[in-house]
Amino acid sequence: MVNDPQELASALVAGDRRALARAITLVESTRADHRAAAVQLLGALPGREALRIGLSGTPGVGKSTLIETFGLMLTGQGLRVAVLAVDPSSTRTGGSILGDKTRMEQLSRDPRAFIRPSPNRTELGGVARRTREVVRLCEGAGFDVVLVETVGVGQSETLVADMTDLFVLLLAPAGGDELQGVKRGIMEIADLILVNKADGDLRAAATRTVADYTGALRLLRKRPQDPRGFPKALPVSALEAQGLDAAWTEMQALADWRAQNGHLRARRAEQAQGWFLAEVRAGLLERLARPDAAQRMAALGADVAAGRADPVAAAAAMLDSLR
Numbered sequence: 001m002v003n004d005p006q007e008l009a010s011a012l013v014a015g016d017r018r019a020l021a022r023a024i025t026l027v028e029s030t031r032a033d034h035r036a037a038a039v040q041l042l043g044a045l046p047g048r049e050a051l052r053i054g055l056s057g058t059p060g061v062g063k064s065t066l067i068e069t070f071g072l073m074l075t076g077q078g079l080r081v082a083v084l085a086v087d088p089s090s091t092r093t094g095g096s097i098l099g100d101k102t103r104m105e106q107l108s109r110d111p112r113a114f115i116r117p118s119p120n121r122t123e124l125g126g127v128a129r130r131t132r133e134v135v136r137l138c139e140g141a142g143f144d145v146v147l148v149e150t151v152g153v154g155q156s157e158t159l160v161a162d163m164t165d166l167f168v169l170l171l172a173p174a175g176g177d178e179l180q181g182v183k184r185g186i187m188e189i190a191d192l193i194l195v196n197k198a199d200g201d202l203r204a205a206a207t208r209t210v211a212d213y214t215g216a217l218r219l220l221r222k223r224p225q226d227p228r229g230f231p232k233a234l235p236v237s238a239l240e241a242q243g244l245d246a247a248w249t250e251m252q253a254l255a256d257w258r259a260q261n262g263h264l265r266a267r268r269a270e271q272a273q274g275w276f277l278a279e280v281r282a283g284l285l286e287r288l289a290r291p292d293a294a295q296r297m298a299a300l301g302a303d304v305a306a307g308r309a310d311p312v313a314a315a316a317a318m319l320d321s322l323r
Helices: 006-013 017-028 032-043 065-074 131-140 155-162 176-181 184-189 198-217 244-260 264-290 291-305 312-323
Strands: 051-057 081-087 113-119 146-147 166-171 192-195 230-237
Touching: 006 032, 006 131, 006 198, 017 081, 017 113, 017 131, 017 198, 032 113, 051 065, 051 155, 051 244, 065 081, 065 113, 065 244, 081 131, 081 244, 113 131, 146 184, 166 244, 192 198, 192 244, 192 264, 198 230, 244 264, 264 291, 291 312
Parallel strands: 051 146, 051 166, 081 113, 081 146, 166 192, 192 230
Antiparallel strands: none
């Protein structure tokens, strides 16, 4: 039986970690009664806001190591940190196919941190279907920073930027081939590029890579939501915890500037509208998947294939039947 949404919201706001875990399970459920309860739960949450940071990177760059080191640094400063790690999913079972739930062991034991891995269930965009809702739950629970780690860099990974305040791209020390391999689209939306593994024998290579990306960023068109000097590239070492304090300072400076100049509020409003449109589209697709609608689709498709119906007319008939 589903917990009473109001009681669950009260427990979540009071800091009950188990209530937060139950709430996330509820909003990620696809059952109709759970979805109805999830809507009530989200509506009962207070209007708290955290700094939302999206993070993506090339495979093997050390996203989890950096997030753990970065998260421990933030909790050491007294902040509460939530990490939403989106795992790639099996196309057969829908479950996670990597051992991502065993990562970040030190951070997972920190009482000021909360880590929630979620399978993306083959959703595009590098995030799970309900990631936006989980972010809201974490904010309602009083977390100061919410980190959203995506599956990895790809052509569709930019969706995380549509639900966060800052987007950080994590890259490894490399030459020109790496620079060519990263998609221009993700470069254009990055607020901060962190070149990881700037330690040991790779320190010099990391310094050169930072210089390469700094030059590349100067060629991009200036964005109105950026102050002078942004976006920028910085060297970091997750292994040695070097450069992360400087990166955090830059993140705070950018977030504060956007807030003071109205860009952060405008971005949140645009994201909320995008969330609304995405939910409408997803709801329509779910209605098409119902047995009666699927049968109707199959029948009209057969008529189109046999030449008994025009494709445009058949599509209009199908849409009319959903009213």
